[in-house]
Amino acid sequence: MKLSQLFTKTLKEAPADEEAVNAKLLIRGGFVFKNSAGVYSFLPLGWRVLTKIANIIREEMNAIGGQELLMSTLVEKKYMEPTGRWNLDVSYKAIPQIDLDSYIQNSKFKIQDSFVLGWSHEEVLTAIATKYINSYKDLPFSAYQIQTKFRHEPRAKSGLLRGREFMMKDLYSFHTTQEDLDNFYKKAAEAYHKIFERCGLKAVYTKAAGGVFTDKFTHEFQVIADVGEDTIYVCDKCEYAENKEITKLKDGDNCSECGSGKIEAKKSIEVGNIFDQGTKYSEALGLEFADDNGNKKPVIMGAYGIGLGRVMATAVEVYNDEKGIIWPENIAPFRINLIVLDGKNKEAEEIYKELGADNVLYDDREDKTPGEKFADADLIGCPIRLVVSNKTLEKENVELKKRNKKEMKLIKIKEVFKEL
RNA sequence: CGGAGUGUAGUGUAACGGUAGCACGAGACGUUUGGGUCGUUUUAGUCCGAGUUCAAAUCUCGGCACUCCGACCA
Numbered sequence: 001m002k003l004s005q006l007f008t009k010t011l012k013e014a015p016a017d018e019e020a021v022n023a024k025l026l027i028r029g030g031f032v033f034k035n036s037a038g039v040y041s042f043l044p045l046g047w048r049v050l051t052k053i054a055n056i057i058r059e060e061m062n063a064i065g066g067q068e069l070l071m072s073t074l075v076e077k078k079y080m081e082p083t084g085r086w087n088l089d090v091s092y093k094a095i096p097q098i099d100l101d102s103y104i105q106n107s108k109f110k111i112q113d114s115f116v117l118g119w120s121h122e123e124v125l126t127a128i129a130t131k132y133i134n135s136y137k138d139l140p141f142s143a144y145q146i147q148t149k150f151r152h153e154p155r156a157k158s159g160l161l162r163g164r165e166f167m168m169k170d171l172y173s174f175h176t177t178q179e180d181l182d183n184f185y186k187k188a189a190e191a192y193h194k195i196f197e198r199c200g201l202k203a204v205y206t207k208a209a210g211g212v213f214t215d216k217f218t219h220e221f222q223v224i225a226d227v228g229e230d231t232i233y234v235c236d237k238c239e240y241a242e243n244k245e246i247t248k249l250k251d252g253d254n255c256s257e258c259g260s261g262k263i264e265a266k267k268s269i270e271v272g273n274i275f276d277q278g279t280k281y282s283e284a285l286g287l288e289f290a291d292d293n294g295n296k297k298p299v300i301m302g303a304y305g306i307g308l309g310r311v312m313a314t315a316v317e318v319y320n321d322e323k324g325i326i327w328p329e330n331i332a333p334f335r336i337n338l339i340v341l342d343g344k345n346k347e348a349e350e351i352y353k354e355l356g357a358d359n360v361l362y363d364d365r366e367d368k369t370p371g372e373k374f375a376d377a378d379l380i381g382c383p384i385r386l387v388v389s390n391k392t393l394e395k396e397n398v399e400l401k402k403r404n405k406k407e408m409k410l411i412k413i414k415e416v417f418k419e420l
Numbered sequence: 421c422g423g424a425g426u427g428u429a430g431u432g433u434a435a436c437g438g439u440a441g442c443a444c445g446a447g448a449c450g451u452u453u454g455g456g457u458c459g460u461u462u463u464a465g466u467c468c469g470a471g472u473u474c475a476a477a478u479c480u481c482g483g484c485a486c487u488c489c490g491a492c493c494a
Contacts (some may be wrong), residue, residue, distance in 0.1 A: 009445085010433060010455070011430090011432095011445090012431075012432080012444060013431060013432050013444080014431090015431075015432090015486090015487095016426085016431090016432065016433085016487090017426070017486055017487045017488095018486090018487075019426085019488070020487095025429085034486095036485085036486090037485085037486065037487085054455045085494080087494070089492080089493095089494090090493080090494055113467095118494065119494075120457075146447075153492090154421065154491080154492060154493085155421090155490090155491090155492080155493090157487085157488080162493080210494085211493075211494045212493095212494035229493085255488080301467090330454065339454095340453090341451085341453070341454065342453065344448085368455060368456090369452080369453060369454090369455085369456070369457060370455060370456095370457095371453095371454080371455035371457080372452045372456045373453085373455085373456090374454075374455045375455065375456050376456085380453090387454080389453090389454065390453095390454095391454070397486055399454095
């Protein structure tokens with residue numbers, strides 16, 4: 001991508017009323033546009049990051065057998081009412097625009113028969129499954145989607161960390177036995193660890209409460225960071241952790257799991273969670289299977305969520321300096337930021353062509369000074385910066401600097417492709 | 421939803437109740453080219469609605485929005 005063509009621009013200063021680092025840097029860099037509190041549009045750079053996160057998640061979900069699909073966003077009352085989740089405060093209702101007179105005259109229109117904008121899709125997928133799942137032979141299976149969720153947050157905050165509208169991956173698994181669910185649950189947890197690791201994040205596996213999703217304990221993936229709104233109690237040795245909301249652990253306790261570690265309280269961001277939902281949804285919506293004796297039994301379910309925007313914002317919170325973002329390799333909008341100084345030259349064009357528009361953000365702007373280009377490169381935060389200028393070209397060199405390192409080195413243009 | 425704070429140009433900031441100014445950005449011309457270069461010039465603003473006053477960005481009331489703390493967080 002040529003920076004001269006990118007329709008967004010960087011801002012020298014962050015909006016005065018933003019306090020969260022992720023909001024400041026993502027807005028300044030032109031990754032996102034804040035439409036309202038907790039409601040963001042993803043601009044080309046931000047969308048690239050989000051897409052990369054989505055693809056990592058996809059690969060790992062596919063690897064454990066998850067089948068990708070896309071469910072409806074408008075969810076009718078008939079789905080949510082049986083589970084008691086139709087009239088929860090989190091709901092945004094979608095009410096048709098009809099004039100009041102016809103509304104009163106025409107009793108067929110009932111506001112309560114409208115839709116909720118989907119904020120979680122257990123009911124929808126369970127209802128779909130009733131159509132296709134009859135026998136134990138149809139199980140287990142798991143399916144997921146990556147979709148925008150709508151949740152009414154009484155207080156949206158911290159940039160992308162708590163929004164009213166956000167992209168989420170939600171996977172649901174369906175099983176005949178608790179053992180089978182437990183096995184899948186472990187596989188999903190491993191997949192989650194891989195996902196966060198690939199995104200450059202270290203997530204602590206944390207025991208927590210299930211809220212409205214389940215009465216059982218759940219597990220959260222928590223990234224330790226001061227902006228986090230959660231508090232977890234973690235063992236400094238074995239990393240056993242429990243969320244403050246359920247724990248009896250205290251700061252300074254000895255770890256009961258490994259026996260030798262010390263428990264510490266840490267602020268953290270919940271980037272993902274997994275739930276054992278038992279038969280709550282299958283029973284409410286009549287999802288049953290026939291076992292090998294022909295007896296009908298409710299399907300046992302699990303749910304597994306990751307907030308994509310939250311992963312993105314968390315990476316920014318964890319990896320930044322006074323100049324800008326330092327993206328982890330795998331989720332950077334581009335791997336390389338190529339800067340050309342002293343006017344365009346054929347060497348830079350060749351490097352850009354060779355490495356590819358999908359890998360390189362090519363700062364070919366002719367009306368910008370070197371200082372501005374460097375400042376933008378630091379702000380946008382691609383892992384590798386290449387500079388081609390008269391100075392480097394004298395000896396057929398390119399300068400290479402990593403965003404997370406101070407040193408820079410000169411390498412021969414011909415060898416750039418090997419190096420990268 | 422309770423509490424606190426803030427709303428001035430695209431962004432960041434000034435202005436005692438008395439001419440809305442500065443910087444950045446954007447446009448033009450020139451200049452400069454390894455860390456947001458310099459100069460000239462143009463552009464654009466008091467969140468909305470009432471009230472007090474000769475006069476309101478400024479005071480009062482109402483609304484809306486945003487930020488932070490708390491409650492909530494599926």
